[in-house]
Every structure is written in structure tokens, then in C-alpha cells.
Amino acid sequence: MAQAKHISDPQGKKMSCSKAGGSPPPSVEQDQSSNEMDIKNICFVGAGHVGAPSATVLAFFNPALHINVVDISEALVRRWNSNSRHLPLNDEQGLCDLVRVTRDGTLPTLLWTDDDGAMERPGRKPNLVFSNDVKGGVREADMVFLCVETPTRSEGEGAGMAADTGSLEKAVKDVARWAKEGVIVVLKSTVPVGMARRVREMISMIRPTLSFEVLSNPEFLAEGEAVRNLLEPDRVLIGLSMTSTGHAAALALADIYTTWIDQEKIQKISNTSAELAKLTANAMLAQRISSINTISAICERTGAEIAEVQTALGSDNRIGAHFLQAGIGFGGSCFQKDVLNLVHLATSLDLRDAGDYWLQVLQINRFQTRNFVQRVISRLDGSLADKKVAIFGWTFKKGTSDARETRSFHVVKELLKEPVKEITIFDPGCDLADIRAAIRSPGGLESGKSECPNSNVTVHDNPYSACQEADAVLILTDWEQFRCLPDPERPSVANPKDHGVGAASSPASYISLGHTASSGVRSIISKLSIRDSPEQNDRSNAFTNPLGHLKPELPCPADCRDCNNKTSLPMSADVQVDWKRVSTKVKSPGWVFDGRNMVNVGEMQKLGFRVEAIGKASVWESDAY
Ligand SMILES: NC(=O)c1ccc[n+]([C@@H]2O[C@H](COP(=O)([O-])OP(=O)(O)OC[C@H]3O[C@@H](n4cnc5c(N)ncnc54)[C@H](O)[C@@H]3O)[C@@H](O)[C@H]2O)c1
Numbered sequence: 049m050a051q052a053k054h055i056s057d058p059q060g061k062k063m064s065c066s067k068a069g070g071s072p073p074p075s076v077e078q079d080q081s082s083n084e085m086d087i088k089n090i091c092f093v094g095a096g097h098v099g100a101p102s103a104t105v106l107a108f109f110n111p112a113l114h115i116n117v118v119d120i121s122e123a124l125v126r127r128w129n130s131n132s133r134h135l136p137l138n139d140e141q142g143l144c145d146l147v148r149v150t151r152d153g154t155l156p157t158l159l160w161t162d163d164d165g166a167m168e169r170p171g172r173k174p175n176l177v178f179s180n181d182v183k184g185g186v187r188e189a190d191m192v193f194l195c196v197e198t199p200t201r202s203e204g205e206g207a208g209m210a211a212d213t214g215s216l217e218k219a220v221k222d223v224a225r226w227a228k229e230g231v232i233v234v235l236k237s238t239v240p241v242g243m244a245r246r247v248r249e250m251i252s253m254i255r256p257t258l259s260f261e262v263l264s265n266p267e268f269l270a271e272g273e274a275v276r277n278l279l280e281p282d283r284v285l286i287g288l289s290m291t292s293t294g295h296a297a298a299l300a301l302a303d304i305y306t307t308w309i310d311q312e313k314i315q316k317i318s319n320t321s322a323e324l325a326k327l328t329a330n331a332m333l334a335q336r337i338s339s340i341n342t343i344s345a346i347c348e349r350t351g352a353e354i355a356e357v358q359t360a361l362g363s364d365n366r367i368g369a370h371f372l373q374a375g376i377g378f379g380g381s382c383f384q385k386d387v388l389n390l391v392h393l394a395t396s397l398d399l400r401d402a403g404d405y406w407l408q409v410l411q412i413n414r415f416q417t418r419n420f421v422q423r424v425i426s427r428l429d430g431s432l433a434d435k436k437v438a439i440f441g442w443t444f445k446k447g448t449s450d451a452r453e454t455r456s457f458h459v460v461k462e463l464l465k466e467p468v469k470e471i472t473i474f475d476p477g478c479d480l481a482d483i484r485a486a487i488r489s490p491g492g493l494e495s496g497k498s499e500c501p502n503s504n505v506t507v508h509d510n511p512y513s514a515c516q517e518a519d520a521v522l523i524l525t526d527w528e529q530f531r532c533l534p535d536p537e538r539p540s541v542a543n544p545k546d547h548g549v550g551a552a553s554s555p556a557s558y559i560s561l562g563h564t565a566s567s568g569v570r571s572i573i574s575k576l577s578i579r580d581s582p583e584q585n586d587r588s589n590a591f592t593n594p595l596g597h598l599k600p601e602l603p604c605p606a607d608c609r610d611c612n613n614k615t616s617l618p619m620s621a622d623v624q625v626d627w628k629r630v631s632t633k634v635k636s637p638g639w640v641f642d643g644r645n646m647v648n649v650g651e652m653q654k655l656g657f658r659v660e661a662i663g664k665a666s667v668w669e670s671d672a673y
Pocket of ligand 1 (some may be wrong): 118
């Protein structure tokens with residue numbers, strides 16, 4: 049057990065820390081007297097989807113702290129240090145401005161006083177640095193957040209199930225080698241249960257004399273909403289070891305969060321509980337999607353409508369409406385791996401039934417994709433021979449360029465099992481080069497197809513060339529750009545069968561892109577304006593432009609590598625697909641298979657399409673119920 053002790057930090061302030069081992073364990077409810085840990089310098093290891101936004105928001109709200117974000121990827125760090133045109137994750141609303149404020153600092157601004165005079169508010173100093181200097185970042189830090197990837201293990205024991213903690217262990221070794229006395233190690237990555245204990249053991253083994261603490265602080269942000277989730281989290285979990293030094297470390301971390309998050313939202317629990325809560329949160333969200341997807345399959349065979357069932361279920365407070373949208377299944381880098389991680393944990397604890405229960409969530413996800421593809425094949429006369437299929441949507445969900453574990457990949461893979469003539473792919477938010485790389489990567493769509501060097505899968509920068517002469521359009525991502533909005537001028541068309549297909553597929557079909565985007569931004573901006581213009585009497589244009597004192601950016605140098613490696617995002621993010629135009633391109637009878645319930649079936653019919661939607665019985669099938 050650890051022996052609590054006091055040492056002096058370089059600034060001569062008192063810090064309380066422990067050696068692995070520890071003092072008598074107080075209970076988790078017991079709040080420790082005072083936070084003696086003086087945190088001045090923080091290092092985030094990993095500048096990816098979690099590390100960089102988390103570091104940026106933390107830096108924004110804690111201007112007195114110096115934050116280093118370190119990553120082993122030179123290309124990624126170069127982009128984080130670049131002109132805002134090349135910043136990674138620039139689809140995350142608000143992130144670019146926050147990076148500019150914290151990384152570059154701001155200019156002084158004029159504030160209006162009560163008597164209509166003006167006073168100057170000083171600019172802000174930069175406090176966020178991106179670099180590849182892992183050693184330097186860790187060495188200076190009082191607190192190190194580990195935010196590296198933990199994918200499913202592809203080889204060795206537990207392959208296909210357990211989390212690959214290789215990158216994390218490498219980062220932990222770096223901490224053990226270079227960290228300063230009293231360092232607090234914060235696990236932000238999603239980790240297997242028991243990892244905090246293992247990290248503790250690893251560090252003590254490598255550097256037995258080091259005093260340190262390990263906290264679990266799993267992240268719950270969703271890609272595409274990272275800034276909003278970080279600004280307004282439902283809760284912050286801080287897992288700690290039940291020692292006095294563990295409590296002091298947790299208090300130090302909580303103090304940082306309470307600069308912008310209410311104290312009541314911070315839950316201090318044990319390390320193991322925090323680790324398990326994170327895995328379970330993702331598993332339960334995935335489970336809800338699989339649950340509703342099984343019901344959507346039943347709807348397709350009974351004539352019940354999934355949109356109506358969803359509304360009925362979602363309005364029950366005990367159930368709630370979140371994660372109840374039927375579709376072709378969940379994707380993304382987290383859900384599958386975290387469910388697998390839970391299955392692995394349960395089976396390794398000899399709880400086979402519990403493991404099987406969670407495994408079924410993944411089986412349903414695969415079933416749903418196959419079911420969708422089978423429906424496509426069956427409507428196209430039972431064969432894809434000589435058929436062209438256009439895919440609309442490659443990312444795993446709207447609002448992100450991330451296509452890790454996207455269901456679109458699996459749909460295309462299923463389609464390729466058939467003698468399909470051509471598959472085209474269009475996505476409004478994913479770099480064309482990234483889609484091409486995913487298709488051609490080892491294990492990608494074309495692996496094992498060496499006999500077919502001329503690929504029949506092509507990537508397009510607009511929906512109209514993608515669907516030219518297509519036999520079917522498949523909507524696979526819930527991009528708002530894919531919605532077909534009602535046109536009051538268009539005459540209605542009689543339904544081929546009375547299944548109510550002429551009605552909107554769901555009230556959500558009418559949510560416009562502008563509405564959803566602006567409410568998100570408003571929420572972010574109002575938060576930022578409070579923080580960035582704290583003076584009550586600030587009459588500057590804080591609401592419309594709270595970051596108006598951003599420093600002007602320098603243009604990219606002539607030899608800018610990122611300009612030369614131009615990312616090729618297709619059409620502008622707020623341009624809707626013109627379905628009328630699509631209707632002139634596709635082959636008759638204009639099949640559209642809506643895997644995300646994005647289009648208004650009635651409106652599409654007026655344009656001459658035949659729509660098959662998830663969770664809705666077919667009106668075109670001769671033997672439909
Ligand atoms: N992506 C999400 O939406 C999300 C949400 C919540 C939690 N998480 C969890 O957070 C963790 C990180 O996920 P992510 O999506 O940010 O991953 P990511 O792949 O986007 O980023 C990880 C970064 O860590 C860097 N890295 C790896 N090893 C390193 C090392 N030893 N030193 C320095 N840098 C190193 C990589 O180069 C990469 O840039 C994972 O455990 C994930 O499960 C992710």
C-alpha cells in the first residue's frame with residue numbers, strides 16, 4: 049500500500065502523492081480534506097478524436113494551465129499546427145476556433161463600460177502546444193492523460209475479442225521512464241477492466257521509486273458532437289484507488305473539470321467501476337440499436353411501421369427516444385470493440401451466458417446488414433449480374449469524416465459476393481482518398497480479388513455521376529444532405545398498395561439541415577461567449593462572434609505539404625442532394641433502398657422512385673403481407 053508523502057514541485061509548491069502501495073483506504077464517499085496537488089502542466093498523449101478535442105476544451109477553460117498534446121504521428125501534429133484550413137477534425141463544430149484561441153492566443157479587445165466608455169481587455173496567451181515530443185511533454189507534466197487507441201486485438205491471445213492495449217502500454221512505459229515525481233496518470237482511453245491496476249503495476253515495476261497515482265477518466269463524447277459533449281457532458285467519471293492519495297489525485301482532476309462543469313456531474317467511483325461503466329455504456333447503446341433493428345425486421349414482414357413503433361416507444365419515459373432509430377446497423381470505432389471487450393471479460397470470468405447475451409448484439413448487427421442486402425438483391429430480380437449499385441454514404445454516421453467500422457463497408461462487401469457489374473460510392477463528408485484507401489487496404493474490399501485488377505468499385509465526388517445509369521441507390525449514412533424534403537407544389541401520386549407509404553416516413557424526415565446544425569452551434573457559442581467574455585457589460589458582438597478577437601492567420605507557405613496533399617472533400621456540407629436530378633439519372637424503375645429512413649417515401653414516389661425503407665413492408669413485392 050502506498051505511503052502518502054509531501055514533496056516540493058519545481059515551483060516550490062506542496063504536492064501530495066504516493067508510492068504504489070498506499071495508506072489505509074478511505075471509503076469512496078469520503079471526500080478528502082483539501083486538494084494539495086498543484087497542477088500547472090498537463091500532457092495529453094494521443095492527438096486523435098478524443099485527445100485533441102479534450103485537451104483543447106480543457107485548455108480553453110483553464111488558461112493558467114499549460115497543455116502539451118503529443119502524438120507519434122508527424123503528419124497529424126503538422127496538421128494540428130497548421131492553418132485552420134488543414135486542421136484535423138474540422139467537421140467538429142467549434143473545435144477550429146477553440147484551437148485557434150488556445151494554440152495561438154488572442155488579441156486584446158475593447159469592452160464597453162456602463163458610462164459608454166471603453167476599456168481594453170488584454171488578449172489571451174497561448175496555452176496549448178501540439179508536438180511529437182512525447183518525452184518532453186511527459187517530463188514536464190504534473191498530470192498525463194492517456195488518449196491512445198485501444199482497438200480489438202488482431203492476433204495473439206484474445207484475438208478478435210480482447211482490446212489491443214499495445215499502444216497504451218507503450219505510452220505507459222514512456223510515462224514510467226520520463227514522468228516527474230508525483231505525476232497523476234489519467235486513463236482516458238477505453239480500457240479493459242483492471243487496466244488501471246495493471247498500469248500501476250507496470251509503472252512500479254519499471255520505476256519502483258516513482259510516486260504517482262492512476263485515475264480512470266473514460267470519455268463519453270460522440271464523434272461529430274465532440275465539442276458540445278465536452279462542454280456539456282452528462283457526467284464525468286473519475287475512477288480512483290481508495291487511498292488518501294487516490295482521493296487527492298481525484299480532487300485535483302475534479303478541480304480542473306469544475307472550471308466549466310457543475311460539481312454535481314462529477315462522479316468519483318472506483319477505478320474498476322469506471323472501467324466497467326464505460327464498456328457497459330457503449331454496450332447498452334449498441335444493444336438498443338440491435339434491439340430496434342430486430343423490431344424493424346419484424347415490421348418489414350408484418351406491415352407494422354418502425355417509425356410509428358419508435359415514436360410509441362420513445363415517448364415512454366422509461367424507455368426514452370435516444371438510440372432507437374432503426375438502420376442497417378451501428379458502426380464506428382467504439383461500439384463493436386467495446387461489446388467484444390465485454391464479451392471477452394464475461395467469458396474469461398466463466399460467465400458464458402452473460403458473454404453470449406452481449407455477443408448477440410453483434411450478431412444482430414451483422415444480421416441487419418445481410419437482411420438489407422438480401423432485400424436489395426430480391427427486389428433487383430434476385431440477381432445483381434450486370435447491375436450497377438450506387439452507395440450514398442460511407443462514413444459510419446453523419447457529421448464525421450470517420451469511416452472506421454462503417455456498415456457501408458460491410459454492405460459493399462456483401463454486394464461484392466454477387467456478380468455485381470459496378471458499385472459507385474459517394475459521401476458528402478468523407479475524403480475521397482480515404483474511401484479509396486479503405487477499399488484497397490489489406491482486408492479491404494478488393495483483397496483476395498487479385499484476379500480482378502480493374503476494380504468495379506469507384507468513388508465519386510458528387511451524387512449525380514455516382515448514380516448515372518444506376519439500377520439502385522442505397523442510402524447507408526444518415527447525412528442530412530440525403531433527405532428528400534416535401535415540395536408542396538408537386539401533385540400527390542396514388543400508392544400502389546395501401547400501406548401508408550405516401551405518408552412521411554417519420555416526422556424526423558422534415559428536420560432540415562439548417563435547423564439541426566444551427567442549434568448545435570448556438571449551444572456551443574452561448575457557452576463560449578460566457579467564458580470568453582465574462583464581463584457582464586460586454587457589448588461587443590459576443591453572441592454572434594464571441595471569438596472575434598482571434599489572431600489573423602498567416603497564409604500557408606508556398607511549399608505547404610497539406611495544400612499539396614489537398615484533401616478532396618466532395619460537395620459542400622450544406623448542399624442537399626437534388627433527388628429530382630437523381631431521378632433523371634437512374635435507370636427505371638428508380639429503386640432507392642433507404643437504410644437509414646432518410647427520405648420521405650411519398651415525396652420520392654412523386655419523383656418516380658420506388659423506395660424500400662428499413663422497417664417498412666415492401667409495397668412492390670408481389671407477396672407482400
Ligand atoms: N472516437 C471516439 O468517439 C471515442 C469516444 C470515447 C472514447 N474513445 C476511446 O478513446 C481512445 C482513443 O480513441 P480515438 O478515437 O481518439 O483514437 P485515434 O486513433 O483517433 O487517436 C489515437 C492517437 O494516439 C496516437 N498514439 C498512439 N500511440 C501513441 C503513443 N505511444 N504515444 C503518442 N501517441 C500515440 C495515435 O497516433 C493517434 O493519433 C480509444 O480507447 C477509444 O476507444 C473514443
